[in-house]
Amino acid sequence: MGHTISEKILAKRAQKDSVKAGEVVVCDIDFAMVTDTRASNTIKMMSKLDKDALQFTQNTAFVLDHYSPPPNLEAAEIHQKMRNFSAQANTHLYDIGDGICHQVLPEGGHLTSGDLIVGTDTHSVTYGAFNAFGTGIEGSDVAAVMASGKLWFRVPESVQIHLNGELQPGVWAKDITLYLLGKYKAEGLNYKAIEYIGSAVSKMDIDDRMTLCNHAAELGAKAAILEADQKTIDWLSAHGSKTPAPVYADYDAIYAFKDQLNVSTLAPQVARKHHVDDVVGTDQIDRQAIQFALIGTCTNGRLDDIRQAAHILKGKKLAKGVRMIVTPASRQIYLAALREGLIEILTSAGASFEAAGCGTCVGITNHLVPGNQETVISSANRNFKGRLSNDEADIWLGSAATVAASALTGFITDPRTVAGGSWRNI
Amino acid sequence: MNNMLIEGTTFLLGEEVNTDINCSSKYLPGKDSEFVSTVAFDKLEPGFAQGVIANGGGILVAGKNFGINSSREQAIHVLHLMKIKCILAPSFGRQFFRNAINNGLPIIECETSKIQAGETLKVDLQLGKVVSNANANEINFTPLPQEILKIIQMGGLLNFIKKHPDWNFAA
Numbered sequence: 001m002g003h004t005i006s007e008k009i010l011a012k013r014a015q016k017d018s019v020k021a022g023e024v025v026v027c028d029i030d031f032a033m034v035t036d037t038r039a040s041n042t043i044k045m046m047s048k049l050d051k052d053a054l055q056f057t058q059n060t061a062f063v064l065d066h067y068s069p070p071p072n073l074e075a076a077e078i079h080q081k082m083r084n085f086s087a088q089a090n091t092h093l094y095d096i097g098d099g100i101c102h103q104v105l106p107e108g109g110h111l112t113s114g115d116l117i118v119g120t121d122t123h124s125v126t127y128g129a130f131n132a133f134g135t136g137i138e139g140s141d142v143a144a145v146m147a148s149g150k151l152w153f154r155v156p157e158s159v160q161i162h163l164n165g166e167l168q169p170g171v172w173a174k175d176i177t178l179y180l181l182g183k184y185k186a187e188g189l190n191y192k193a194i195e196y197i198g199s200a201v202s203k204m205d206i207d208d209r210m211t212l213c214n215h216a217a218e219l220g221a222k223a224a225i226l227e228a229d230q231k232t233i234d235w236l237s238a239h240g241s242k243t244p245a246p247v248y249a250d251y252d253a254i255y256a257f258k259d260q261l262n263v264s265t266l267a268p269q270v271a272r273k274h275h276v277d278d279v280v281g282t283d284q285i286d287r288q289a290i291q292f293a294l295i296g297t298c299t300n301g302r303l304d305d306i307r308q309a310a311h312i313l314k315g316k317k318l319a320k321g322v323r324m325i326v327t328p329a330s331r332q333i334y335l336a337a338l339r340e341g342l343i344e345i346l347t348s349a350g351a352s353f354e355a356a357g358c359g360t361c362v363g364i365t366n367h368l369v370p371g372n373q374e375t376v377i378s379s380a381n382r383n384f385k386g387r388l389s390n391d392e393a394d395i396w397l398g399s400a401a402t403v404a405a406s407a408l409t410g411f412i413t414d415p416r417t418v419a420g421g422s423w424r425n426i
Numbered sequence: 427m428n429n430m431l432i433e434g435t436t437f438l439l440g441e442e443v444n445t446d447i448n449c450s451s452k453y454l455p456g457k458d459s460e461f462v463s464t465v466a467f468d469k470l471e472p473g474f475a476q477g478v479i480a481n482g483g484g485i486l487v488a489g490k491n492f493g494i495n496s497s498r499e500q501a502i503h504v505l506h507l508m509k510i511k512c513i514l515a516p517s518f519g520r521q522f523f524r525n526a527i528n529n530g531l532p533i534i535e536c537e538t539s540k541i542q543a544g545e546t547l548k549v550d551l552q553l554g555k556v557v558s559n560a561n562a563n564e565i566n567f568t569p570l571p572q573e574i575l576k577i578i579q580m581g582g583l584l585n586f587i588k589k590h591p592d593w594n595f596a597a
Contacts (some may be wrong), residue, residue: 024573026593041499048584074455122497122521136521138499140528140583147587152573187442187494191520220494222520364452384444384495386453 002250004158005225006193009133009247013116021157021254030132031110032060032145033101033119036067036075037364039082041139042120049147054089056149060142061092063104068096068357071366089146099330099356102126102214102298107332109240113228114247118142118151123298123381125221128213129206130236131228131246133193136217156193156222157256160249163200165264169423170416172308173208174300174379174399176200176261177215178269182279190220192256195249200263201226206235207304214299215381218276268402268414273375273394274385282402282414292376293318293407294368295400296327296354297361300379303333303340305400309351310342312404312419318350319410324403325352325368327359351407363389370395377406429579430552432512432532434485437478438543439467441489445501445522452498459500463507475508483509485549487541490515493522502529512549514538514556527574530582536567551575 003011003018011019013027034042039062046054062082067075079096086093094104102123111117113131118124120142127134137151145151163176181188194216201209209226216224226232228246236244267281295301295309306326318324326346328334334356337343343353354360360368361380370376370393383395398406401415401423408418449466451457467474478484486505492515493501502525505513512532526533532551541547546559554569569575573595580586590597 022571024571026573038497045584049588120497136497138497138521138525138528140499141524144583144587148591148593150593152577152583152593154571154574187491187519190491190494190517220491220520364455382495386447 001254002252004193004249004253004255005131005195005247006133006156006158006223009114009116010153010155019155021155023155024152025155026150026152027116029056029118029145029149029151030059030115031105031117032056032142033105033117033124034060034062034142035101035119035121036064036078036082038120038139040078042142043081043085045139045143046146049143054146056146057089057091060146061094061105061108061110062086063094063101064096065094065100066358066362066365068355070096096357097331097355099332100298100301100358103302103329103333106130107239107330112236112241112244113232114245118145122217123214125216125224126210126214126298128223128225129209130232131226131244133223133225135223156191158193158195158253159189160195160197160255160258162258162260163196163198163263164260165200165262166203167200167263167266170401170419171266171268172399172401173204173211174215175266175269176263177212178271178279178397179261179266181215181218181271181277182269184219186218186275186277187220189216192221193223193225194219194221195225197227202229205304206231207302210302211299218381268399268416270402270412271383271397273396274383276381276383276397282398282412285412288396288412289375289410290377290396290406290412291322291374292370293322293324293403294360294376294378294380295403296325296329296359297380298329298358299381300400301327301329301333301359303336305379306333306337306342306346307340308399308401308415308423309404310345311421311423312401312408312415313349313351314345316349316408318407322407322410324350324407325354325360327354328356331356360388362387377403377412379403430550430575432485432549432551434483434511434547435481436487436541436543436545436547437474437484438541439470439474439486439488439492442491442494443467443470443488444496445493446496446498449501449504450496450498451500459503459507462500463504466504466508478508478510483511485547486510486513487538488513488515489538490517491519493519495519497521499525499529502526502531505531514541514549527577528583530578530580530585532578534567536565
């Protein structure tokens, strides 16, 4: 009987020949991450343990990303606490403006194929883009990892989703993840580990692969993992990662179910207000006006996303009354966008740039509050009522290209109707 | 194992309850767990927390995906303050499920549609059985793995780690 990628990674880290779904195992952790929203709780939990017992700090990163820069004294004090703890315990530290945890971990060479990575954020599933098992945890978990280098897991059932065909120009991984949310519904794959395979995945660049895995958090997935290929190996090598140890599923691995989707005919998708799984094609939206256009977050704040926006808005202006904010996912991305001239293109069109970080994703960070009865189109991952601290505003979700196209027209717009040319070589 | 038998009055909530919104200070900045424990779930059912507290605690019974989309461990600290002894639901948000175990709160995946508010239930974590005093109805569930029961029994993950830094569940 064969095994899935998740089972193989967890078995190896548990020093077992094999594990099966449902079993509880204790695994060695390769790297752990703590963000500023969960740092206070994590430090509180760690204070319950003997400080001398903290063995794992050199494989832990503290990331100041959600409150970047800190909008109030409370956030500033959390950051001070994190800097102090990090200096004493000798952890890695990514300060404000360095970027979002899920971007700076791979960019910093902290993970590689075959790794088991944990972080205090649901979107830690992003690391699956590199053939690592990444999953979200909380403060008690991190404290246990810091003390012992290990953590318990219930081995998840895996599902295999075969993405056939090739995305059409102007259609992106975000359109696939939104489509799948419409199909399976939010939390529809709760507890499961998703393996995405197929020609559409092979053809995706790393940025889009990260989106594909990242958004699995909204499906409730415990992990979302891709096979490693030459693109993966080359990217990891370029970012100074440890030597990859790619893990592949056995041909006779056991899955809870298998599914497939031919992406060749997929149109750009949007999630309508309040519900991430209320998803329709942009062609089915009739003149839905928007006032705010947001590009950024761990789902779609990468260089390819900013390129898409620049491709659409080059030499043009935002529609009257529309405001647009771009938040690069990391300082490296910010710099790359600067060097490519993308920031000049978008700023000239009327967009504004924020310091790299989580930015406009969630209202608790006070980066942005839309007005009453305003509609936001965002490249983020969540749109429930009040996500941006105003129950009287609506949030719709789409790809970065859909956000930029909508900012151009003032209405939710299929990006293919406003930009042609070669999207792949923007 | 000790404390594997739980008895209490049932308090009901619906499906898809987000505990970040309803049982944490994520959207109530500056408020502590003590405060949240007096208003938790008020948006769904006004006076819910007060009812539980007035009863001296109880067993929380919910519909599917309880704790959906919520990551905050604080929700469990709040439930402890409300003296919730156990949570029953057909399924839970993944992180909520972990947090309950890590903080020593018994959490059971089982069918809950026939459970009424205000019943007295007996839950046997070891045998995987929920029995209602009123109508002798019995709900069976797959008991949690022994390792998880051990963490719960010791009052949570950090207590376990302090006692067993080598993760020896057999000890």
